[in-house]
Amino acid sequence: MLEPILAFLHISAFIGWIVFATAQSAVCRAAWFNSASVPRLVRLDKILWIATAFVLLTGLTRTWLGARGFAWYWSNPLLWAKFMLFMAAALLQVGPTRAYGRWQAALDAGGALPDEAEINRARKPIMLGTHLVALIPLPAVFLARGWW
Numbered sequence: 018m019l020e021p022i023l024a025f026l027h028i029s030a031f032i033g034w035i036v037f038a039t040a041q042s043a044v045c046r047a048a049w050f051n052s053a054s055v056p057r058l059v060r061l062d063k064i065l066w067i068a069t070a071f072v073l074l075t076g077l078t079r080t081w082l083g084a085r086g087f088a089w090y091w092s093n094p095l096l097w098a099k100f101m102l103f104m105a106a107a108l109l110q111v112g113p114t115r116a117y118g119r120w121q122a123a124l125d126a127g128g129a130l131p132d133e134a135e136i137n138r139a140r141k142p143i144m145l146g147t148h149l150v151a152l153i154p155l156p157a158v159f160l161a162r163g164w165w
Contacts, residue, residue, distance in 0.1 A: 109146035
């Protein structure tokens with residue numbers, strides 16, 4: 018009974034992660050950017066980091082308490098493929114998080130918004146991360162079926 022619950026929690030966390038990463042990429046668009054975008058991005062970013070942590074925690078819990086056991090999961094190259102894609106996507110979030118903090122500070126200090134080039138620099142890693150995340154289900158489905 019534990020395995021389906023762990024799977025549900027992990028998949029739900031993953032879907033939440035995708036939703037908030039996608040929302041961030043939609044808001045961080047130079048053509049639509051205004052003073053309301055900055056606090057919205059800061060809020061979305063906080064939720065995205067919570068979702069990222071939940072994906073990691075539920076995934077680790079599945080490897081520790083899951084039906085196949087810790088040794089099977091961690092010796093499987095498909096898990097490592099999932100983990101590397103996850104880590105790459107998570108690390109791509111760091112730059113935009115820092116940019117949002119700078120933008121919020123500038124907005125609070127005097128209302129200055131970032132220029133189009135800076136918005137695009139923050140958006141590129143978000144877009145790359147969301148595309149990497151889209152690849153994670155491929156090794157996941159093979160892993161779930163015991164391949165390798």
